[in-house]
Amino acid sequence: MKNEILTYIKETILSDSSLELTPEDDLLNSGLIDSIGIVKLVAFLEKEFNVSIPPEEMLIENFVDVNAIVEFLKLSFPA
Amino acid sequence: MLPISLTSSQQLIWLGQQLSPDSPLYNMVFTFKIKGNINEDLFKKAFQLLGEESDALRTTIHVEDALPFQQIAECFNYDLPIFDFSKNHDNWEEEVDLWLNSKKIEVFQLDKVTFDSALLRIPNGYIWYFNEHHITSDGWSFGVLYHRLMELYVYHLDHDRGDAINSLPTLKKYLLGQANTNDNDGLQLNKTYWKEKVSNLPDPINWTNQIVKNTGTKAERIQINLGLERTQKVKELVNRDGFRSLMKPVTLMNIFSTVTYTLIHLISESNEVALGLPFHNRRTREEKASAGLFMEMFPTSVDISPEETFYTLFQKTRDETFNLLKHAQAGLSTAEIVKSFQVVLNFIPVVFKDFDQIPTDVNWLLPNHIDAQHHMKIQIADFTASENYTLYCDFNNDIFPDEDTRKYIINLFISLLDQLIENPSLSLKECELLDEHASDKILKEFNNTDKEYEEEGTLINLFEKQAQISPDIPALKYENEVISYAELNERSNQLANYLEYRGVKNGDVVGLMLNRSFEMVIGIMAIQKVGAAYLPLEPTYPENRINYMVRHSQVKLIVTRKTHLSGFRDFIEDYVCLKDEREDISKQKNTYTSDTKLTNTAYVIYTSGSTGKPKGVMIGHQAIKNRILWMQDTFPIDKKDKVLQKTPFSFDVSVWEFIWPLITGAQLVIARPEGHKDNLYLQELIFTEGITITHFVPSMLSLFLRHANLDKCNSLKHVFSSGEALPKAMAQNFLNHLKTTKLHNLYGPTEAAVDVTHWTCDLSDGYDQVPIGKPVSNTQVYLLNKSLNPVPLGFVGDLYLGGVQLAKGYLNNEELTNERFIKNPFDKSGKTKIYRTGDLASFNKDGVLNYHGRSDFQVKLRGFRIELGEIENVLLKLPLVLKVKVILVENKPIDKKLVAFLVVAEFIDAAEIKLKLSKLLPEYMIPSSFVPVSEMPLTPNGKIDMKLLISQYEDNSNSRNEEKLFVAPRNEMEEFIAEIWVDVFGFENISVDDGFLELGGHSLIAIRIAARIREQLEIDIPINAVFETQTISLLANYLEVKIEKMLLEDDL
Structure with a gap:
């Protein structure tokens, strides 16, 4: 899950597959991903993991890094 | 140099510029005031290096075959000019402003250069002026260029700091990528989304209800700081649960959107509201580091429910912004999309750091023009990260011509923002359009007309009193006959006694069917003395109308002459024939003690509304007394005055003509029947009698001004005009010719004792139209919206009237009375009524009313x-x-x-x-x-x-x-144009009647048509001509007229 998300962020959102990105890297405060990127990412997560993320769940603590995203998905949508 | 197509957003800008070629609407002008010393040479060098790096600064726009394209020059040679304003310590600021104000409105020749810049020396610092055409820039782009310029400057000042290596990325990749946008499924999906979105957006906003014709690009900006405290509070709200989200700027944008939606909703009273938002459209890191135009605009919209609160609206707004971000895609914004909304909201998160750590102020200047299609642009920024937001609000001048209206809207915006911060769960219904001060002004100050008149009793009593004061002077004159006040009173008393004898009682309705004559005045007086109401019946009216009035009003009897009765006898049951019964009448006592009360009805006049049957308006004595005493108080007359009676007595203006002179000792001069239509007769009468007071309906006044020898009419002191809108030009014409006469414009429906507002015309008042003025004494005017709330100053509202002059209602028609005379929402006692006139009006800041026509003659399309x-x-x-x-x-x-x-x-x-x-x-x-x-x-x-x-x-x-025919070109010109159309549209068989838009025409096609015409005929036509003429045949006609005109001019 982590790797899929990391790859998507690098290749599709940032168009830079050579980028070094770890699950701990701050995605939001660093300005790495902006609003357009977030919307893309949400669409990707919804499609890839077959979940639906309402706007009120789109909070900093759930999306701050890839670890947080994975945690959020597991908690909100237990398999 | 490689020609590169314009991106779709560049095309939109280019088209907008083509539609207003002489307008600087797309100049983006920034000034950076660097408050300290800098190295001028290095600054110039840095700017040179900046231009070498930035493709945007080397871009120029060209046109071939009516198609635009851009070129990026290889070299950049711009010697940044330096202007010295530092010598003048006292008013350098004024000089700089003057300089900037002329610079900011210069129109770019895009094929030569797309930016302008200079460095200004000022005392203790510099101003860097930087102006770029929107076609190669956006707000973000300014941030990129500013910071890169600073890096280059700092690096060359001190190689240990700054950065010379990380050059600006090239734009070409983006520009070329945009030109061949890859066609994938997502794109189609998003295209469909926007197409549907646009087709479901509400009608254009009607702000002030004024009729707006064409909008140009002229605009005014109001710039205002929101203040540290308010900014702080907004930022706190962004972190509050329920509001906070991933991106602070997005949340901020959503808060300001919520406020803007509320503002539009409250003013327009529309529940569907649209708003355009910019989408920065820089996806990759490279694009984020690029200078150039990336930004595109898309609409958002919400449906506001009756229970809406700020918070629920915020949630809708958040979902809409999310939808926008989801579907916005580079190249999707089109001309149709951009013109589908009227308000643009832009939260600009760009920050310009201090220049090389020297304190720097940033200002953004409006080139006094914006896109004609947008009514208002609200922009919020904190360019210097001062924790104090600045609101830059740009208003289209044609939509908001009035400065007070613009200020009002800004104040409302801020007040709504405060209310949202204070209490997000506040229902929108609770939001007030007007603050207490404004509402006091409109409801109380403008309506402060209280006046107590000392005169006791009814107007009839006042006339009787006058008859005692001046029994022997002439009261009435008709042709060569005169009767005195005493005689008029005595004959009225005799008729009153006779009417009583014939069974007329207090409270009855008595018909009066006579031509203009002494008898008419005697009848009016006598009927009122008995306490009955007189009902005027014009002998010339058609039978069925008289029949209707007589039956509907249930008249007691009719005072008339036998000659008028033929034709009506079938349904007129009881009548007094003045001539036949003269002897009986003159036998009556010539004294009479009137018991008429102020609560009695004085007269009933039937008016025909725009729909339905005529309705009988009942005016009470209190109402008409107020009206007449106001007139005497405002324009006092006495026994030296002569008032002309020429208005038909079925028109309520006649009431003041009859009564006013007779309570003052003045003389009433009666024009002969039908004489009111004969201008030469009237002029003669005014001249020979020395008339001082008269009335004209504007259409009659116009004839009078045209035909009369006005020099002869200089006895006139006051001319009153009412019944129709008084055109400004007519008032001017009047005042230019009748220099010693005052002209008054009066307004009032029959339902409120003749007139309720008045205005004395003045050539120097500076108003575009003649106002209907201010309310008369003891009268209130309310301008309300559909929810019966007062509309703000300058806005057009439905005109409602209150006060003592209101009619008692419609005779024998309670239903209609209750419909038009409603409970006064501004009277807490709940006792008084207001009357809905069906007219539209606006207040100016001095409380002067302007008339805007009938609401039922206006339609919305x-x-x-x-x-x-x-x-x-x-x-x-x-x-x-x-x-x-x-x-x-x-x-x-x-x-x-x-x-x-x-x-x-x-x-x-x-x-x-x-x-x-x-x-x-x-x-x-x-x-x-x-x-x-x-x-x-x-x-x-x-x-x-x-x-x-x-x-x-x-x-x-x-x-x-069923049979729409193909019409082939019928002449050479049509043939010529048809050929062009077939070319540019790309299909055959265009009928000369086919509409340009129906064929799928748009701005770009119009531009190509205009260009072809220019090439082949050497005639310049505006692009709008193609839109306006719409068909081949009309365009041909247009061109022929134009050519003819040019030939004529050549001959001269």
Whole structure:
């Protein structure tokens, strides 16, 4: 899950597959991903993991890094 | 140099510029005031290096075959000029402002350069002026260029700091990528989303209800700081649960959107609200580091429910912004999308750091123009990260011509923001359009008309008193006959006694059917003395109308002459024939003690509304007394004055003509029957009698001014005008000719004792139209919206009246009375009423009222408020047009169109009328069909039968639709244009009647057509001409007229 998300962020959102990105890297405060990127990412997560993320769940603590995203998905949508 | 196509957003800017070629609307002008010393040479060098790096600064725009493209020059050579303003310590700021104000409005020649810049020396610092055309820049781009310039400057100042290596990325990749946008599924999906979105957006916003014709690009900016405290509070809200989200700027944007939605909703009273938002459209890191135009605009919209609170609206807003981010895609914003909304909101998160750590102020200047299609642009930024947001609000001048209106809107915006911060769960219904101060001003200050009159009793008592004071002076004059006050009173007393003898009682209605004469005045006085109400019945009225009034009012009897009775005898049961019964009347006592109370009805006048049967308005003695005493108080007259009685007594203006002079000792001079239509007679009468006071309906005044020898009429002191709108030009003409006469414009419906507002015309008052002025004493005027809330200053509202002059209601028609006379929402006691006039008006800041026509003659088409009468007036001015009726024909709610029915002297081509109208009226006011009729069909009571007209039209158009014919070019010019159209549209068989828009025409096609015409005929035509003429045949006509004109000019 982590790797899929990391790859998507690098290749599709940032168009830079050579980028070094770890699950701990701050995605939001660093300005790495902006609003357009977030919307893309949400669409990707919804499609890839077959979940639906309402706007009120789109909070900093759930999306701050890839670890947080994975945690959020597991908690909100237990398999 | 490689030609590169414009991106779609560049095309939009280019088109906008083509439509307003002389407007600097796309100049983005920033100044950076660096408050300290810098190295001028290094600054210039840094700017040179910046231009070498930035493709945007080396871009120019060219046109070939009417198609635009851009080129990026290899080299950059710009010697940044330096201007010295530092010598003048006292008013360097003024000089700099002057310089900037002239610079910011210079129109770029895009094929030469797309930016302008200079460094200004000022005392203790510099101003860097940087102005770029929007076609190569956006807000973000300015941030990129500023910071890169600073890096380059710092690096060359001190190689340990700054950065010379990380050059700006090239734009070419983006520009070329945009030109061949990859066609994938997502793109189609998003295209469909925007297409649907646009088709579901509400009609254009009607802000002040004023009729706006064409909007230009002129604009005014109001710039205001929100303040540290308010900024702090907004930022706190962003972190609050329920509001906070991933991205602070997005949340901020959503808060400001919520406020803007609320503002539009409250003002327009519309529950569907649209708002345009910019989408920065920089996806990759490379794009984020690039200077150039990336930004595109897309609409968002919300439906506001009756229970909406700020918070629930915020949630809707958040979802809409999310939708925008999801579907916005580079290259998708089109001209249709950008013009689908009228308000733009832009939260600009760009911050400009201090220049090389020297304190730097940033200012963004408006080039006094914005896109014509947007009414208002609200922009919020904190360019220097001072924790104090600045609101830059740009208003289209044609939509918001009034500075007070603009200020009002800004204040409302801030007040709504405060209310949202204070209490997010506040219901929008609780939001006030006006603050207490403004509402006090409109409701109380403007209506502060309280006045107590000392005179006791009714007007009849006042007349009797006057008859005692001056028994022997003439009261009435008719031709060569005169009767005195005493005689008038005595004869009225005799008739009053006789009426009583004939059974008339206090509270009855008594008909009066007479021509203008002494008897008419005696009758009016006598009936009122008995405490009955007089009902004027014009002997010339058609039988069925008299019949209706007599039966409906249940008159006790009718005072008349035998000669008038023929034809009416069938239904007039009881009457007094003044001549036949003269002896009986003169036997009566010549004294009479009137028991009439102020609560009695004085007269009943039947008016015909725009719909339905005539209705009898009952005016009480208290009401008419107030009206007459106000007049005497405001324009005092005495026994030296002579008042002309010429208004038919079925028109309520006659009431003041009759009564006013007779309570003051002045003389009433009675014009002969039908004499009010004869200007030479009237002029003669005014001159020979030395009339001092008279009344004219504007259309009669116009004839009088044209035909009379006005020098002879200098006895006139006051002329009162009412009954129709008084045109400014007529008032000017009047005052220019009758220098010692005052002209007064009065306004009032029959339902409120003759007149309720007044204005004394003045050539130097500076108003565009003659106002209807201010309310008379003890009278209130309310301008309300649909929810009965007062509209703000300068806004047009439905005119409601309150106060003592209101009618008692409609005789024998309680239902209609309750409908038009409603409970006064501003009177806490709940006892008083207000009357809905059906007229539209606005207040200016001094409380002066302007008239805006009848609300029922106005229709709404595609969001535009249209007055049908205005179209009719223009049509009537065309040669050969005799009669006109314009109707909004509505097949289905969505399929509305204007149809003009015309009676013409000889055949006129509809296309020709359209062409002529296109020079006189905005496009949306031009009827889509012109239907010739031999005569206007009339309803039984003499009005044009609109239903019949519409049914004729529908029959006609149904049969026509089936066989829409192809019309081939009929002359050389049409052939020439048809050829161009076939070329640019790319298909054959275009009929010369086919509409440009229906064929799928848009701005770009219009530009290409205009360009082809320019090339081949060497005639410059505005692009708008293609839109306005719409068809090949009209465009051909337009060109022929133009060529003819040019030939004529050449001959001269």
